[in-house]
Amino acid sequence: MSSISIRDVRKSYGNTTQAAVERLSIEIPQSDFLCLLGPSGCGKTTTLRMIAGLEHPTAGRIHLGDRTIVSVDDGVYVPAEKRGMGLVFQNYALWPHMTVEQNIEFGLKLRKVPKAERDAIIGEVLKKLAIDRYRTRLPSQLSGGQQQRVALARMLALKPDIILLDEPLSNLDAKLRLEMRAELKRIHQELGSTIVFVTHDQWEAMTLATTIAVMSEGQLQQLGTPDDIYERPANRFVAEFVGNLPINIIELGSGRSGALVGWMRDRLAARTLPQPAGSVGIRPESVRLTRSIVEGAREARVVEVVPTGGSWIVELSVDGEQFFAIAGELPDATRGDQVFFHVEPQHLHIFDVDGRRIAA
Amino acid sequence: MRNFGKAIYNYRVHNQDPTTMVGVGLVVLFAYLIAAPILLLLSDAFFVQFADQARSGQSMGELTLYYFNRVFLSAIATDVFWRPLLHTATIAFGAIVVALAVGIPMAWLISRTDMPGKTWFATVLIIPYMLPSWTFALAWQTLFKNRTTGGQPSWMEALGFAPPDWLAYGALPITLILALHYTPFVILLFGNALRQFDSTLEDSARVIGAGNGLIARKIILPLMLPSLVSACTLIFAKCLGDFGVAYILGVPVGYDVLATSLFRAISTSQTGMGAILALTIVVLGTISITLDMYLLKEARRFVVIGSKGSMNRTTSLRGYRLPAAGLATLVFLVSAVIPLLALAMTTVMKVPGVFALDNFTLAYWIGSDLGTTALKQGILLTPEFWQATWNTLWIVGLAALGAGFLGLLVGYAVTRTSSTMIATFLRQVTFLPYLVPGIAFAAAYLSMFAVQRGPVPALYGTPIILVLAILADQMPFASRAGISAMMQLGHDPEEAARIAGAGWFRRLASVVVPIQKGALVTGVLLPFISGIKGLSLVVVLAVPGTDVLTTYALRLVDYGYGQAANAVVLMICIIAFGGTLIVQKLTKSKLSDGLGGK
Numbered sequence: 001m002s003s004i005s006i007r008d009v010r011k012s013y014g015n016t017t018q019a020a021v022e023r024l025s026i027e028i029p030q031s032d033f034l035c036l037l038g039p040s041g042c043g044k045t046t047t048l049r050m051i052a053g054l055e056h057p058t059a060g061r062i063h064l065g066d067r068t069i070v071s072v073d074d075g076v077y078v079p080a081e082k083r084g085m086g087l088v089f090q091n092y093a094l095w096p097h098m099t100v101e102q103n104i105e106f107g108l109k110l111r112k113v114p115k116a117e118r119d120a121i122i123g124e125v126l127k128k129l130a131i132d133r134y135r136t137r138l139p140s141q142l143s144g145g146q147q148q149r150v151a152l153a154r155m156l157a158l159k160p161d162i163i164l165l166d167e168p169l170s171n172l173d174a175k176l177r178l179e180m181r182a183e184l185k186r187i188h189q190e191l192g193s194t195i196v197f198v199t200h201d202q203w204e205a206m207t208l209a210t211t212i213a214v215m216s217e218g219q220l221q222q223l224g225t226p227d228d229i230y231e232r233p234a235n236r237f238v239a240e241f242v243g244n245l246p247i248n249i250i251e252l253g254s255g256r257s258g259a260l261v262g263w264m265r266d267r268l269a270a271r272t273l274p275q276p277a278g279s280v281g282i283r284p285e286s287v288r289l290t291r292s293i294v295e296g297a298r299e300a301r302v303v304e305v306v307p308t309g310g311s312w313i314v315e316l317s318v319d320g321e322q323f324f325a326i327a328g329e330l331p332d333a334t335r336g337d338q339v340f341f342h343v344e345p346q347h348l349h350i351f352d353v354d355g356r357r358i359a360a
Numbered sequence: 361m362r363n364f365g366k367a368i369y370n371y372r373v374h375n376q377d378p379t380t381m382v383g384v385g386l387v388v389l390f391a392y393l394i395a396a397p398i399l400l401l402l403s404d405a406f407f408v409q410f411a412d413q414a415r416s417g418q419s420m421g422e423l424t425l426y427y428f429n430r431v432f433l434s435a436i437a438t439d440v441f442w443r444p445l446l447h448t449a450t451i452a453f454g455a456i457v458v459a460l461a462v463g464i465p466m467a468w469l470i471s472r473t474d475m476p477g478k479t480w481f482a483t484v485l486i487i488p489y490m491l492p493s494w495t496f497a498l499a500w501q502t503l504f505k506n507r508t509t510g511g512q513p514s515w516m517e518a519l520g521f522a523p524p525d526w527l528a529y530g531a532l533p534i535t536l537i538l539a540l541h542y543t544p545f546v547i548l549l550f551g552n553a554l555r556q557f558d559s560t561l562e563d564s565a566r567v568i569g570a571g572n573g574l575i576a577r578k579i580i581l582p583l584m585l586p587s588l589v590s591a592c593t594l595i596f597a598k599c600l601g602d603f604g605v606a607y608i609l610g611v612p613v614g615y616d617v618l619a620t621s622l623f624r625a626i627s628t629s630q631t632g633m634g635a636i637l638a639l640t641i642v643v644l645g646t647i648s649i650t651l652d653m654y655l656l657k658e659a660r661r662f663v664v665i666g667s668k669g670s671m672n673r674t675t676s677l678r679g680y681r682l683p684a685a686g687l688a689t690l691v692f693l694v695s696a697v698i699p700l701l702a703l704a705m706t707t708v709m710k711v712p713g714v715f716a717l718d719n720f721t722l723a724y725w726i727g728s729d730l731g732t733t734a735l736k737q738g739i740l741l742t743p744e745f746w747q748a749t750w751n752t753l754w755i756v757g758l759a760a761l762g763a764g765f766l767g768l769l770v771g772y773a774v775t776r777t778s779s780t781m782i783a784t785f786l787r788q789v790t791f792l793p794y795l796v797p798g799i800a801f802a803a804a805y806l807s808m809f810a811v812q813r814g815p816v817p818a819l820y821g822t823p824i825i826l827v828l829a830i831l832a833d834q835m836p837f838a839s840r841a842g843i844s845a846m847m848q849l850g851h852d853p854e855e856a857a858r859i860a861g862a863g864w865f866r867r868l869a870s871v872v873v874p875i876q877k878g879a880l881v882t883g884v885l886l887p888f889i890s891g892i893k894g895l896s897l898v899v900v901l902a903v904p905g906t907d908v909l910t911t912y913a914l915r916l917v918d919y920g921y922g923q924a925a926n927a928v929v930l931m932i933c934i935i936a937f938g939g940t941l942i943v944q945k946l947t948k949s950k951l952s953d954g955l956g957g958k
Contacts, residue, residue: 071365075364075367079377080858081858093852093855096853097875
């Protein structure tokens with residue numbers, strides 16, 4: 001009933017040739033927690049708004065379970081108010097002239113829920129989100145975090161099968177973010193609703209989602225579990241976008257030379273690849289540092305060791321070329337020291353000349 | 361089949377809610393209420409009218425330059441156009457000079473010195489602008505008129521002086537009155553500019569060694585210039601269209617300005633000539649407003665540079681504090697207290713200006729046997745007065761309500777429609793009346809509604825034409841207010857309501873209108889006040905049966921019932937002044953905030 005399927009959806013504005021969303025197809029199974037992840041302007045919010053009905057696709061279809069809500073070629077379009085979804089806006093969009101209680105009650109009234117039942121539901125959601133003492137306040141009298149909870153409560157009161165969240169955590173401070181993240185996870189587990197969550201924060205996506213859809217320039221780059229996305233990035237964009245410290249990329253194209261290129265060509269020589277490699281990505285945390293030489297290691301000089309609390313970023317210089325490693329323990333080397341680094345073969349992300357992952 | 365599906369899809373998407381339909385409805389409405397009358401008026405200028413067939417030698421409806429020649433080149437051109445133009449220019453420039461001479465020092469004293477009571481002065485020096493300009497013309501007449509026009513003696517005459525004509529009528533009093541009425545423009549615009557002036561700009565010049573004179577010339581003046589020129593263009597535009605003052609103080613001695621010349625053309629049914637005159641005023645007005653908009657844009661460019669270091673430093677007046685306050689008091693006395701007091705006193709005096717106890721009476725308010733031909737009892741006992749009051753309240757009230765709601769609806773349509781064509785048209789058409797002086801706009805309404813057109817019967821003589829004309833005339837303010845309110849609202853609250861399941865009407869009723877309650881109240885009250893004060897529009901369109909307070913007062917002036925007229929005018933002043941105060945209280949805003957953004 002509450003699965004979502006997006007098929008060949010395209011969205012362009014006016015006469016621009018560049019589409020905001022290009023031939024997007026995503027199947028979101030019931031009770032999934034899908035994160036739309038990408039840099040700003042990648043089309044993730046547009047996608048969410050098309051599901052909600054606040055934007056209309058230029059082409060394609062959207063189905064909810066077996067109900068078609070959008071089909072451009074068949075002339076089907078269900079307006080937002082008839083889709084019965086829940087949406088929490090980035091800036092909460094509480095109605096400024098209504099109290100907390102009235103904000104929550106509005107949708108229930110529209111659904112002609114009797115007064116007694118309405119009060120019960122309002123009491124319940126207010127309690128669940130720990131905001132019952134703000135019942136009669138106006139949104140302007142609440143802090144950002146409290147407003148956020150009211151927005152969530154307003155949405156939850158209607159018990160939607162599908163919950164859409166548009167960067168709901170981005171306006172909160174770090175501590176509140178953590179709290180709300182836990183709250184969202186709890187809500188998902190309790191209600192079993194299908195959730196679509198838009199964010200540009202990969203950590204948020206990694207910790208919350210069951211499925212992540214990485215988008216860039218209106219196109220879906222990869223759809224997969226958080227581990228898939230991180231361990232097996234489908235292309236260079238995903239590899240470079242996901243990861244706290246940017247991935248090390250070694251360009252192997254023709255005419256490329258240098259210490260790292262030479263080292264990597266040696267490492268790949270033994271392997272048979274279906275296509276020639278265009279580049280290789282190495283996550284800093286896959287890099288192993290040693291003081292003595294081991295099989296397949298390369299010599300480097302330590303430029304800087306930066307503590308980040310619990311781990312250390314080690315900036316290396318390989319004959320003048322920059323290379324990053326993350327050490328889980330305090331490295332026994334300091335600035336200027338000579339070290340060796342190596343990478344296990346399974347941690348090499350090999351891409352073809354067009355940037356697509358080569359399954360090794 | 362596929363294309364058919366797509367067509368249905370597009371139709372459904374664009375008609376999810378009736379925004380576009382509302383937009384189209386508004387386009388039609390304002391094309392009818394604003395664009396059509398103005399176009400019709402302008403077309404009158406170039407087509408032969410029924411009455412002019414013989415003189416022009418052409419038959420009715422033919423394209424002609426007859427009116428053009430008549431207004432600009434014929435034997436009567438001097439009387440009809442050139443002399444009134446010269447008079448208008450004289451008055452406008454004189455008013456600008458006086459307003460600057462009075463306004464600049466006052467603005468400086470209020471905003472950048474330690475003059476005692478400057479906050480109080482900041483309010484009271486604006487009072488002349490809250491009252492109708494022709495109020496002051498009546499006050500002048502009460503004080504200075506002479507035997508040239510007859511009627512009741514003025515205070516001066518009662519005191520034994522005979523004011524010469526140049527003092528009693530014509531250029532001098534008209535100029536002075538318009539100057540005093542529009543001095544608040546200078547005080548508000550120049551004062552705001554002074555207040556927002558970034559003191560760090562001055563400091564940085566001083567740091568590199570510039571003296572006071574150099575700073576004033578090279579830093580402050582260039583930055584203040586846009587506000588001053590803006591005040592000048594606004595005053596010019598207002599003087600162009602001002603009818604009441606010249607009608608009271610100029611017409612009796614044959615001193616015509618463009619607005620009164622236009623009024624005469626219209627009241628003598630010379631529609632074609634009236635149209636040419638109206639067109640001329642519209643063109644001149646458009647030029648000055650365009651210039652003003654351009655300058656405001658320029659000024660905004662300066663504001664960006666001027667950052668946030670606002671000026672709160674004041675110049676110490678030292679020993680001149682009291683003289684400065686004295687000067688401000690003098691301006692206040694001359695521009696508000698004396699005129700209003702003169703009007704008020706007159707209404708309780710049998711012979712104006714005679715301060716003998718037995719000369720005082722309340723008869724003109726509540727007396728019952730005055731012995732005059734047409735007005736036998738005090739104004740408060742006169743049914744016509746109450747009729748006019750009632751007419752004012754419901755006609756102007758209805759128009760203001762309509763303008764307020766339509767303004768918000770225009771704001772909604774402009775900000776929500778996907779059609780830029782509708783949005784642009786609505787913006788421009790609702791602004792149009794601002795460029796057309798009241799007399800010309802009234803003339804346009806006469807052309808449009810004096811005869812039956814299609815299913816719409818002739819409306820002249822009915823209150824409907826007044827309601828429609830006042831409503832249309834107030835649309836520039838109402839739609840500006842509506843558009844800016846809707847822009848500030850953003851899409852979110854409505855989208856949230858859609859998600860909650862609310863349809864279009866529900867969203868409008870439960871979300872948009874309640875949130876915009878404040879804007880709506882202002883959008884109704886401001887047109888109401890402005891409509892009550894307005895004279896030039898209604899003077900053309902009202903007939904005795906549909907008299908509002910302003911036209912009723914003017915009729916009393918024409919009959920020579922000075923005391924009664926002044927009493928009515930006082931009532932208008934009280935309503936206008938009180939209303940302005942209420943709006944300021946309600947919106948916690950100052951009149952000055954609304955001035956810049958026009």
